[in-house]
Amino acid sequence: MSRETWQEQLRRGALDLAILLTVSPGPRYGLSIIQHLEAFTDLVITEGTIYPILARLTREGLLEANWVDGEAPHARKYYRLTRSGQKRLHEMKDEWTLFVDKIARLMRAAETSTT
């Protein structure tokens, strides 16, 4: 597997979690989610490809979306976590923490055995 493929898989694996985390404190519209992700991560490469992920997460019932008129010159589509989304986010956070912890332990073990 090339480095690019591996990085792309990591990015894709992390993106769902990052999006759910971004909307967990409260509803956000698409551009606001992208700006938040760009402020904290390098996960957004092409802004337009975030919208299909939001559509999928909505289709899977993890997010719900509704259009809001009047607060900007153009209507904004807001996303919020559903109950099912909150549950999934909780599980994903736990799994992510465990995963990172195990890899970190593995890396420390490798470093120890080489020294």
Place this chain on the structure above:
Amino acid sequence: MNLSSTGDSRVNGYLFVLERSLKSFLPGELVRDAVREIESHVRERVAAHDGAPNEREALEKILKELGPPLRVAQAYSAERIIDEAVATGRVVAMVRALWHLAVTTIGGFLVGLALLTGYFVGLGFLMVAAIKPLFPQNAGIITKNGWPVGFGAQFPAPAEPVAGGYWIIPISLILGFAALVLTHRAARAFLSRRQEKPDLPALR
């Protein structure tokens, strides 16, 4: 920044291409919703570009960051069609995903063609097995001057009698099912690979 009529035309052109691309695989209502959301994104970005010295440059930068309309449409298709096919493994979903890749990418076309051939070969063997008991003179190993030149069924019956007795039925069934199963597995593996590595650029 307020767009001039030229800038508006550029945005509308982008949205037109996106809409046309999305229409090939998404229901109309979802297409309208997706285009509306992308338009909202562009208008919002444009509005935030107050004081930009050059409208054309600012707009091109916004559209570049958004990504070409075909890539955005491909990302929608990748999220929707391929996910469904890989998750369910259903034949209809797989065929739809393969068809979409075949008509949107060159690699997808070549792989789709190979997989389609595999499915047809499998179905062909099964059809020979089904036809043989009904038309024993028409189905089997087709020969010419005593040499086998093909395998299948021919209507009307070939001038030279077909070779192969009823034993070709179990052989055809085995080969047919084997071809279908192997092709289906290959199709699913291909779609999984596409799902893992869609048309998105690599991490910076």
